[in-house]
Amino acid sequence: MLTLHHAWASTCSQKVRLCLAEKGLSYAERLLDLRRFEQLSPAFLALNPDGMVPVLEHERLVLTESTVINDYLDDRFPDPPLRPADPAGRARVGMWNRLVDEIASPAIKAPSFARNLRPGLRALDDAALDAALARMPDPMVARRWRRAAREGFATEELAYAHDRLRLVLGRVEAAMARGPWLAGAAFTLADINMAPFILRIEGFEEYDLARDWPRCRVWLDALRARPAFPAARIVAQGTTTPKEVPAPCA
Amino acid sequence: MLTLHHAWASTCSQKVRLCLAEKGLSYAERLLDLRRFEQLSPAFLALNPDGMVPVLEHERLVLTESTVINDYLDDRFPDPPLRPADPAGRARVGMWNRLVDEIASPAIKAPSFARNLRPGLRALDDAALDAALARMPDPMVARRWRRAAREGFATEELAYAHDRLRLVLGRVEAAMARGPWLAGAAFTLADINMAPFILRIEGFEEYDLARDWPRCRVWLDALRARPAFPAARIVAQGTTTPKEVPAPCA
Numbered sequence: 001m002l003t004l005h006h007a008w009a010s011t012c013s014q015k016v017r018l019c020l021a022e023k024g025l026s027y028a029e030r031l032l033d034l035r036r037f038e039q040l041s042p043a044f045l046a047l048n049p050d051g052m053v054p055v056l057e058h059e060r061l062v063l064t065e066s067t068v069i070n071d072y073l074d075d076r077f078p079d080p081p082l083r084p085a086d087p088a089g090r091a092r093v094g095m096w097n098r099l100v101d102e103i104a105s106p107a108i109k110a111p112s113f114a115r116n117l118r119p120g121l122r123a124l125d126d127a128a129l130d131a132a133l134a135r136m137p138d139p140m141v142a143r144r145w146r147r148a149a150r151e152g153f154a155t156e157e158l159a160y161a162h163d164r165l166r167l168v169l170g171r172v173e174a175a176m177a178r179g180p181w182l183a184g185a186a187f188t189l190a191d192i193n194m195a196p197f198i199l200r201i202e203g204f205e206e207y208d209l210a211r212d213w214p215r216c217r218v219w220l221d222a223l224r225a226r227p228a229f230p231a232a233r234i235v236a237q238g239t240t241t242p243k244e245v246p247a248p249c250a
Numbered sequence: 251m252l253t254l255h256h257a258w259a260s261t262c263s264q265k266v267r268l269c270l271a272e273k274g275l276s277y278a279e280r281l282l283d284l285r286r287f288e289q290l291s292p293a294f295l296a297l298n299p300d301g302m303v304p305v306l307e308h309e310r311l312v313l314t315e316s317t318v319i320n321d322y323l324d325d326r327f328p329d330p331p332l333r334p335a336d337p338a339g340r341a342r343v344g345m346w347n348r349l350v351d352e353i354a355s356p357a358i359k360a361p362s363f364a365r366n367l368r369p370g371l372r373a374l375d376d377a378a379l380d381a382a383l384a385r386m387p388d389p390m391v392a393r394r395w396r397r398a399a400r401e402g403f404a405t406e407e408l409a410y411a412h413d414r415l416r417l418v419l420g421r422v423e424a425a426m427a428r429g430p431w432l433a434g435a436a437f438t439l440a441d442i443n444m445a446p447f448i449l450r451i452e453g454f455e456e457y458d459l460a461r462d463w464p465r466c467r468v469w470l471d472a473l474r475a476r477p478a479f480p481a482a483r484i485v486a487q488g489t490t491t492p493k494e495v496p497a498p499c500a
Contacts, residue, residue: 059338061338061341063341063345064345065344065345065348067344067348068341068344068345068347068348069341071340071341071344072337072338072340072341072344075337075340075341076337076338087322087325087326088309088311088322088326090321090322090325091311091313091318091319091321091322091325094315094317094318094321094322095313095314095315095318097318098315098317098318101351101352102351139410139413140410160389160390163389
C-alpha cells in the first residue's frame with residue numbers, strides 16, 4: 001500500500017502525483033493545507049522533520065524528497081520505465097533533475113508565495129504568525145516567510161527569481177530543438193519532474209510561452225495530452241480543498 | 251577514457267575523486283585553480299555554463315553535477331557496486347544525497363570561503379575582482395562573493411551555516427547508532443558523497459568531533475582507513491597546485 005502525504009498546489013507534490021499517474025498506481029492520500037501550516041503539525045513533523053510535502057509511505061519506508069520518491073517508484077514499479085536503461089541516458093535525466101532541484105524549485109517560491117500564500121498570511125495577526133513560524137525547522141526560511149508575509153518579497157528578489165526561471169525556460173527551449181522529450185527520444189522523469197514548474201510559470205502573467213518559448217509550449221502541450229495527465233490532478237494555485245478538484249484516482 | 255576537471259579543495263571534486271578511487275578507475279585530469287577564477291574562463295564556461303567543478307568527460311558525454319557523475323560512474327562501472335540493489339536501499343542513498351546537496355553543500359561555503367578564498371580575493375583590487383565576478387553565471391552568487399571578499403560574511407550568516415552543519419552532523423551521528431555505514435550494512439555513495447563535508451568540518455576549529463559527535467568520528471576514521479582513500483587525494487584547504495599533493499593515480 002502506497003500512502004502519499006501531499007498538497008494540491010505544491011509543485012513537488014505534483015511531481016509525485018504525475019509519476020504515480022504515469023505508472024497507473026493507486027494510493028491512499030493524506031491532504032495537507034499549507035495555508036493552515038498543517039505541514040508543521042507535531043504529527044507531520046514526526047513523519048518528516050523537515051516539515052515539507054510530499055512524503056511517501058510504502059511498506060516500512062518513509063521517503064521525503066520528491067526526486068528520490070520518483071526514482072524509488074521507478075525502481076520499485078519499473079513498468080512502464082521512466083528512465084532510460086543506459087547509463088548515459090540516466091545521467092541526462094539526473095542532470096535535468098538537478099536543474100529542477102537547484103534552480104527551478106528555489107526560484108518558483110517567491111512568485112508563487114506572492115500569489116498563493118501571502119493573502120492568507122496577511123490575515124494572521126503577529127502572534128498567530130509567530131506561533132506557526134516558530135515550528136519551522138529552518139530558521140532562515142521562517143525569517144524569510146515572516147518578512148514576505150508582512151512586506152512581500154523585495155523587487156530585487158523577485159527579479160532574480162524570474163531571471164532564474166527564464167534560464168530554466170531557455171534550457172527547456174534548447175533541449176526541445178532536439179526533443180521530442182527533455183532527455184531525448186523517451187518520455188522520462190526529466191519531463192515529469194520539470195512539468196509542475198513550467199505549468200506554474202505558464203500561469204504567471206509575466207510569461208507568454210507561445211510567443212517567447214514556443215518549443216517549450218509544444219512540450220507542455222504534449223505533456224498535457226498524455227492519457228495519464230488528468231489523474232495527476234494538477235490544479236491552479238489557490239486550490240486547497242479536495243472538493244475543488246476531481247476525485248482521487250482509483 | 252575518463253577526464254576529470256577538478257580542483258583540489260573543492261568538496262564536490264573530492265566526492266568524484268573518492269568514487270573514482272573506490273572503483274579503481276584511472277583518469278586524465280585537468281586542474282583548475284579556483285582562486286584564479288579558472289572555472290570562469292571562456293573555455294571552461296563553454297564546457298560547463300554554470301562555471302563549476304567538477305566536470306567529467308567520458309566518451310561523448312559531459313557531466314556537470316557531482317552527485318549525477320557518481321551515479322553515472324556506478325551505473326557505467328558497476329564493479330564494485332556503490333549502491334544497494336534493492337529499491338529501498340537505493341532510496342536511502344538518495345535521501346543522503348539530498349541532505350548533502352541541499353544542506354551540507356550550501357552550508358559549507360561561507361566557513362570555507364572565509365578560510366580558503368578570502369585571503370586571495372582581498373589581494374585583488376576592485377577592477378580585477380569586478381572583471382572576474384562579471385563572468386559568474388549567477389548574479390546572486392557574484393554579489394555574495396563580492397560582499398564576502400570585501401566585508402567577509404555577516405556573523406548571522408556564518409552562524410546559520412554552522413547551525414546547518416551541526417544538523418548534518420546530528421543526522422550522521424544518529425545514523426551511526428545503527429551503522430556501520432550511513433545507508434546501512436554496505437559502504438555506498440552516501441558515505442562517499444558526505445565524506446568531503448565532514449572531513450572539511452573536522453578541520454574547522456569550532457568543532458570537536460571526538461567529543462561532540464563520537465560516532466561520526468568513528469565513521470570518518472573507518473572511511474579514512476579504506477584502502478582506496480589515499481588515491482582520492484583529499485588535501486587540506488588552501489592547497490592549489492599539483493606539486494603539493496601526491497602523484498595522480500595511475
